[in-house]
Amino acid sequence: MSPIRRRIPASIALAFVLGLGPGCSKDADPVDTQDTGTETSTPTTDTTDTDTTPTTTPTELPDPDSELWVDNVAGQPGATGAEDDPFPTIALALENLDGLTYIYVRDTGSSYEGACVWDSDVGIFGVDGRPVIDQYVTCDGRNVLLFSRGDDVRFDNFTVDASAFPGESVRALVFSGLPDAPMYRNVGNQIHGIGPGFGIPGRSLISSSLCYDCIFQNGSSTGAEEHGIYWTNHQDGSIIRNNTVSNADGACIQLNSDPETYDGGVGIEDGVMSGSLVENNVLIDCGTGNGGAALNLAGVHDSIFRNNLIYGTDFTGGIAQWDDGYSDWGDYGNFDFGCKDNQFLHNTIDCRDCDRHAMSFRNGSTGTVFQNNIVITDSRDALGVDVESDSGLQIDYNLYLDGTLFEDPDEDWIDPGEWQALGHDANAVFSSFDVIFSDASAGDYTLANGSPAIDAGADHGVLGDLGGDSRPAGAAPDIGAYEAQ
Numbered sequence: 001m002s003p004i005r006r007r008i009p010a011s012i013a014l015a016f017v018l019g020l021g022p023g024c025s026k027d028a029d030p031v032d033t034q035d036t037g038t039e040t041s042t043p044t045t046d047t048t049d050t051d052t053t054p055t056t057t058p059t060e061l062p063d064p065d066s067e068l069w070v071d072n073v074a075g076q077p078g079a080t081g082a083e084d085d086p087f088p089t090i091a092l093a094l095e096n097l098d099g100l101t102y103i104y105v106r107d108t109g110s111s112y113e114g115a116c117v118w119d120s121d122v123g124i125f126g127v128d129g130r131p132v133i134d135q136y137v138t139c140d141g142r143n144v145l146l147f148s149r150g151d152d153v154r155f156d157n158f159t160v161d162a163s164a165f166p167g168e169s170v171r172a173l174v175f176s177g178l179p180d181a182p183m184y185r186n187v188g189n190q191i192h193g194i195g196p197g198f199g200i201p202g203r204s205l206i207s208s209s210l211c212y213d214c215i216f217q218n219g220s221s222t223g224a225e226e227h228g229i230y231w232t233n234h235q236d237g238s239i240i241r242n243n244t245v246s247n248a249d250g251a252c253i254q255l256n257s258d259p260e261t262y263d264g265g266v267g268i269e270d271g272v273m274s275g276s277l278v279e280n281n282v283l284i285d286c287g288t289g290n291g292g293a294a295l296n297l298a299g300v301h302d303s304i305f306r307n308n309l310i311y312g313t314d315f316t317g318g319i320a321q322w323d324d325g326y327s328d329w330g331d332y333g334n335f336d337f338g339c340k341d342n343q344f345l346h347n348t349i350d351c352r353d354c355d356r357h358a359m360s361f362r363n364g365s366t367g368t369v370f371q372n373n374i375v376i377t378d379s380r381d382a383l384g385v386d387v388e389s390d391s392g393l394q395i396d397y398n399l400y401l402d403g404t405l406f407e408d409p410d411e412d413w414i415d416p417g418e419w420q421a422l423g424h425d426a427n428a429v430f431s432s433f434d435v436i437f438s439d440a441s442a443g444d445y446t447l448a449n450g451s452p453a454i455d456a457g458a459d460h461g462v463l464g465d466l467g468g469d470s471r472p473a474g475a476a477p478d479i480g481a482y483e484a485q
Ligand SMILES: [Ca+2]
Pocket: 234, 235, 236, 268, 270, 271, 272, 273, 274
């Protein structure tokens, strides 16, 4: 390692973390977890990307200062790390960083040991396929497959398989900042985490703590012992997009600030997570063991949730806004740390089998915009708002089943007419189930021909849909995660 670490300019660093990696483009179909990866070369400018829903502009990766190669079949311990003289392990490459360093890990068909990344300005890319990491390391006392505590660290194109370690709290990927040393601009791109499945209490499979402007995209998480993707501890500027999360014991995605560690406003532990973007994720079979809504939000502010699809959840609920237990349910408490001023646009929530609300806004979760969503419920109520959250709501242009029940602030169940009399959903659509989707029983939630969701939404400037097609098409935006073309 060079004695003086070179800091890349902020603009380059931003490009580094926001840029799409090798092969990351429209081929990263969010519902395709079987992508075997065909990337065979070093990162290059991706000119094919047509992401239509950016709040950030994908750009090319900057040229690295140095490049190192890892090959666990051909590599030798005394290697230089050159392409024709690779290291045998990722750990050896990490001992030889020099400026912004890209480490290319060859998929040899033989799996790798994980890595703790303590330095900044590191990209680790799986190449020649998608290498598997399934031997854990211990970083800062935690058993993990990929771990970072640096800034501008990128993990790209790996399968991280912790399925052989039930009950051992082995996590697939951890971005781990500290209160006195938060971290910035990490990226997990095309990272596919596999856990041992539900039933044994454990740890979240993909997690991030005090990592600001950090991204998890184009990947998957399945079989988490706790949450599938868990972003926590006051971090801001998170992006979670284009992922499939399934079979999580807890929430599929949980954004959970931590008011219990509120620092009184003197430091970064401000009790809330702000400025997140969660889009184009597919969440299936969430809350299978420990509960937690499919998309579970505590202390989240000023964030956008759009084009997400939720189905198959039968123990818990769809989307919950609350405050991590900092105030009591519906009667008293400190509501400063509830969810506030979040937008939920164009989500599809099939909660026919849910055991709780499809949507609940609790504990001072005010200022919510909830529009253009399809919310399907059966015996439970679709949407509940407690009295502390009944301020600044903009709930409209959603699609529900005929006869859907709602919950009023007094926690009484009411019918659609009574719900609308409260000022909500004046332009809602009510429909029978069978005419909405192409084939929900097969997980196809695109809109059926003639679906009542078509052209029935309001324009919120969402320019793409979950399938990567443009929005709006036709006369107006459609309701739900997919736009009929
Ligand atoms: Ca914060």
